[in-house]
Amino acid sequence: MQAEVYDRLRAEIVAGEFDAGAPLLELVLAERYGTSRTPVREALRRLEQDGLVERGERGMRVRTRSPEEILEIYEVRIALEATAASAAAERRTEFDLIRIRSAMATMAATPTTDPRAMAATNRAVHEAIWAASHNGTVVDLLTRLNNHLTRYPATTLAAEGRWVEAQREHAEILAAIEARDRDRAAERARAHMTRARDLRLAIYRAELGG
Template sequence: MQKDAYTLILEAIEGGTYKPGDRLVESELAERLGVSRTPVREALQRLETQAMLTRDGRSLIVSSLDHNQLAELYAVRTELEGLAARLAARHATEEELRVLQSMVAEDHALAGGDPRALSRANKRFHKQIHLASHNRFLVQQLDLVHRSMALMANTSFAAEGRDEVALAEHDVIVDAIARRDGDAAYLALKNHISQAFETRLRVEAGEIRTR
């Protein structure tokens, strides 16, 4: 199925092709995507409504998050992700559990590699937990949260040493879900998100180097 202009532009932002502060020009996007300017204009208007883009005079730029917005986003994400893990422990099928277990096993091979590849693997992992919660409204809210996560310039996996720690945290989360221990899964995922937020703050403060 052919992707529309909105999806293509959103994926380019999520993938880091367009970063916070980058200016998006309607004519250039139309040429790059091989579509007319009308669907591009409609896509840009939709992204602006969703606060993914900010108006700078007559131009639109990719939005960025200040410190307070980042803290607010992580506060919401921590609770929603924890709830997803709790519900996954209750509702995940055996097949979904095996997929989660295979994901964490495969992702360990990425440690020490490209932070962007680790970030993509991390998104797949979290999305699988969201789906395993079997709660469509929670999945919708988490999709909105993760869309806003694309407005951060760097992934926390770029911080030195974060990849191995994060992957170990994934192991703990999946183990709790597999044991059907909702409380442990909830706490494990909340801790995982909290550690990611702390890592990001320490990178911004210059305490941790990035690679």
């Protein structure tokens, strides 16, 4: 039951069914999911670790969003993505390359009418590159950072021209990894994520009405 409550609450927060800053009262959530308060308490604890909820003056609440947080998340993610790409260029195997190419092919075949599928296949490309780094700590940290970004549901890939641009940037990263060019792989990954950061900030400003 604990896992079920966690999965349901997490999905609803990511889907935007709870506003940023909305209180998450154990009793109310227990009634919502037809359970006791214990599974809810455990789910909230895990979601706090995921970065989706935070402690407020009156208990747990959906974590608020801000441009400062976007900058903080991307400051770290840009560095880690560059590290992952650099390590992948050094350590990748032929199987790693096959997995990255397969993920890229799936992304290319994804219809642009489905933003969620676009985001999922894009993440799969990144996860394949992370895996090719053969650095479990980097993979774990990047996964945690990505959890933070799930609270910003609009995908940057829906921006005009970004879908094609992102795939071209992925191809550049892959080419550097194939060539075992660590510096080039890191530089291309850094540029790719910097562009994503700038688009994420633009989306946030647009949501605020300017």
